[in-house]
Amino acid sequence: MNFSRIARITAIGAVAALAVTGCAANEAAPEASTAPEGATLSGTLVGGGASSQEVAVAAWTKDFQTANPDVTVDYDPAGSGTGRESFAAGAFAFAGSDRAFKTSELSEMSFETCAADAGIVEIPAYISPIAIIFNLDGVDSLNLDAATVAAIFMGDITKWNDPKIAAMNAGVELPDLAINTVHRSDKSGTTGNFTDYLSATAGDVWTHGSVEEWPIAAGESAQGTSGVVQAVEGGTGTIGYADASRAGDLGTVSIKVGEDFVAYSPEAAAAIVDASPLEDGRGEGDLAVKLDRTSAEAGVYPIVLVSYLIACETYADAAQAELVKGFFTTAISAAGQDAAAAAAGSAPISDTIRTKAQAAIDLISTK
Amino acid sequence: MTTTVSAPASAPAKVAQRPGDRWFSGSALFAGSMILVTLAAVAVFLFVQSIPGITATGEEASILKDGDFWDYVAPLAFGTVWAAALALVMAVPLSIAVALFISHYAPRKLSQSLGYVVDLLAAVPSVVFGLWGIGVLAPAVQPAYSWLVDNAGWFPLFAGPASGTGRTIFTAAVVLAVMVLPIMTAICREIFLQTPSLHEEAALALGATRWEMIRMAVLPFARGGIVSAAMLGLGRALGETMAVAMVLSASGGINFRLFTAENPNTIPANIAQTFPEAYGLNVNVLIATGLILFIVTFLVNAIARVIVNRRKDFSGAN
Numbered sequence: 001m002n003f004s005r006i007a008r009i010t011a012i013g014a015v016a017a018l019a020v021t022g023c024a025a026n027e028a029a030p031e032a033s034t035a036p037e038g039a040t041l042s043g044t045l046v047g048g049g050a051s052s053q054e055v056a057v058a059a060w061t062k063d064f065q066t067a068n069p070d071v072t073v074d075y076d077p078a079g080s081g082t083g084r085e086s087f088a089a090g091a092f093a094f095a096g097s098d099r100a101f102k103t104s105e106l107s108e109m110s111f112e113t114c115a116a117d118a119g120i121v122e123i124p125a126y127i128s129p130i131a132i133i134f135n136l137d138g139v140d141s142l143n144l145d146a147a148t149v150a151a152i153f154m155g156d157i158t159k160w161n162d163p164k165i166a167a168m169n170a171g172v173e174l175p176d177l178a179i180n181t182v183h184r185s186d187k188s189g190t191t192g193n194f195t196d197y198l199s200a201t202a203g204d205v206w207t208h209g210s211v212e213e214w215p216i217a218a219g220e221s222a223q224g225t226s227g228v229v230q231a232v233e234g235g236t237g238t239i240g241y242a243d244a245s246r247a248g249d250l251g252t253v254s255i256k257v258g259e260d261f262v263a264y265s266p267e268a269a270a271a272i273v274d275a276s277p278l279e280d281g282r283g284e285g286d287l288a289v290k291l292d293r294t295s296a297e298a299g300v301y302p303i304v305l306v307s308y309l310i311a312c313e314t315y316a317d318a319a320q321a322e323l324v325k326g327f328f329t330t331a332i333s334a335a336g337q338d339a340a341a342a343a344a345g346s347a348p349i350s351d352t353i354r355t356k357a358q359a360a361i362d363l364i365s366t367k
Numbered sequence: 368m369t370t371t372v373s374a375p376a377s378a379p380a381k382v383a384q385r386p387g388d389r390w391f392s393g394s395a396l397f398a399g400s401m402i403l404v405t406l407a408a409v410a411v412f413l414f415v416q417s418i419p420g421i422t423a424t425g426e427e428a429s430i431l432k433d434g435d436f437w438d439y440v441a442p443l444a445f446g447t448v449w450a451a452a453l454a455l456v457m458a459v460p461l462s463i464a465v466a467l468f469i470s471h472y473a474p475r476k477l478s479q480s481l482g483y484v485v486d487l488l489a490a491v492p493s494v495v496f497g498l499w500g501i502g503v504l505a506p507a508v509q510p511a512y513s514w515l516v517d518n519a520g521w522f523p524l525f526a527g528p529a530s531g532t533g534r535t536i537f538t539a540a541v542v543l544a545v546m547v548l549p550i551m552t553a554i555c556r557e558i559f560l561q562t563p564s565l566h567e568e569a570a571l572a573l574g575a576t577r578w579e580m581i582r583m584a585v586l587p588f589a590r591g592g593i594v595s596a597a598m599l600g601l602g603r604a605l606g607e608t609m610a611v612a613m614v615l616s617a618s619g620g621i622n623f624r625l626f627t628a629e630n631p632n633t634i635p636a637n638i639a640q641t642f643p644e645a646y647g648l649n650v651n652v653l654i655a656t657g658l659i660l661f662i663v664t665f666l667v668n669a670i671a672r673v674i675v676n677r678r679k680d681f682s683g684a685n
Contacts, residue, residue, distance in 0.1 A: 083644065185616075185617060217618050219628060223613070231616070
């Protein structure tokens with residue numbers, strides 16, 4: 001009896017000791033890798049911001065860290081608002097944001113990471129088309145113009161076989177079905193850019209302006225891009241808006257630009273950024289694009305989300321300046337943009353933007 | 368004959384305590400006090416972190432928009448209680464029925480395997496229930512919702528417009544009911560099996576049918592246990608996060624319509640959806656909504672306990 005009790009206690013003790021050794025920190029040193037030629041960068045680069053760029057930043061990080069094995073890049077997808085604030089407060093060396101800083105913010109905020117009186121560099125590094133997706137049996141594509149889309153999402157047009165829709169889609173069999181709109185329940189840059197498009201092109205129909213949180217209570221709400229896509233897929237006669245990379249094989253809308261109906265495509269999405277002017281009143285490195293959603297140029301798709309990478313023009317720390325320059329150069333390079341397109345479904349930036357962005361990146365220096 | 372009245376006994380001699388007694392009572396005391404300490408720690412955390420949120424205004428905490436904290440939390444609290452109440456209305460009778468079937472009606476083999484299957488249902492993660500809800504249940508019930516709205520739309524609960532995807536508060540309540548069913552059934556089953564067999568046999572001997580025996584001997588005995596089971600189920604239904612977050616289309620305020628797409632959100636689902644992108648005072652506001660949920664659960668449990676204790680003297684257990 002005594003022996004079996006001692007044996008039991010010993011067994012428990014042995015198991016506990018084995019379990020605790022499993023918690024020991026991994027002390028094995030990482031394998032020394034042979035650095036490729038020309039790589040002199042090392043250190044840690046900490047940034048954060050837009051969750052829309054998360055997958056693209058991961059692709060750029062992978063490329064950058066492969067070329068510079070001693071570098072670690074950390075990106076915290078805490079949201080554009082948090083990214084901008086933390087960048088200004090000095091917690092991040094660079095930020096990702098679905099909108100550029102407003103000029104009022106630039107004059108009011110002080111940027112702790114940057115050297116005093118320095119400007120900031122903002123480059124449009126991530127372009128993502130927003131597709132209007134719908135689920136109708138037997139219909140793969142619909143032609144709609146901005147006023148009709150606005151009326152649908154306002155709740156003014158309630159049936160699929162409404163004459164306004166039929167007028168633009170001759171030959172398409174539209175059922176007598178109620179339209180169910182699906183929108184994002186969370187605050188989102190996708191909503192912001194979609195409503196920006198509606199208020200710019202159909203401001204008399206869409207009266208809620210450009211907002212990041214859907215302003216109307218009516219209609220289905222879903223969480224995140226995947227939620228919207230699932231809601232549209234699972235419903236009947238549903239229509240919603242989501243990042244084009246996740247549209248799958250749902251029907252999509254070709255939007256009227258000028259006289260043609262343009263379907264979304266990476267080239268068309270990049271074309272609208274080319275066709276839009278830069279905002280004035282900003283520094284040399286600040287390439288905030290004033291998207292011209294009403295542009296009538298051929299082959300542009302105006303419903304896009306443009307996400308920026310933001311950095312200082314002058315860093316107090318020389319090493320940080322080099323790291324940021326290297327990372328941004330990887331991001332806008334053709335290889336980087338293609339990697340992001342493959343991973344995240346974004347539209348690669350055009351060469352025009354690349355040249356301008358590279359000029360802005362070259363301004364990054366240390367004091 | 369005088370009866371001898373013995374002098375009041377002196378305090379009974381202290382029972383010899385072995386080390387095992389001391390260890391066991393000590394660890395039981397420790398475990399009990401740890402529960403209280405944990406609960407107190409959670410409550411203190413909630414209180415301390417919520418105070419800045421409760422007093423915040425719309426400018427300080429962007430999540431509040433134009434109103435104050437109470438405007439923000441009122442529809443959420445309503446949605447939580449409404450969804451949980453609907454779920455319990457569906458689940459409690461069903462779980463009592465299943466438990467009665469397992470304990471009193473089914474042949475032994477069937478009851479064992481049925482009990483096993485019900486316990487398995489408790490092991491399914493809530494995310495899987497959420498996926499099942501949006502993938503299978505919502506599309507399947509959507510035609511029923513449309514039909515009810517078209518034909519019985521005069522009834523306030525069934526007012527339209529019907530949701531096109533079926534992701535309504537009623538669907539969320541059905542998913543919640545499926546999730547709380549196994550817990551309640553397991554507890555009720557154990558309680559029903561504990562009924563003193565003498566009571567049951569006495570009822571049968573008096574000529575009662577099986578249902579009358581259950582009504583006379585089993586259910587009164589089990590009343591306290593059924594309420595405990597329902598409270599456990601209610602706690603789970605009130606706190607369920609992922610399943611509701613995935614299934615519910617939450618864009619509305621306080622309303623009683625079951626089949627529309629404008630439903631009030633629930634507090635845990637709202638926290639799960641909003642917390643990732645929240646910063647600053649918004650986090651405090653969200654924690655404050657958690658505190659409200661804590662208080663609501665506490666109140667409902669207290670009310671249930673009071674109801675049970677008032678009838679304690681009449682229950683079959685005494």
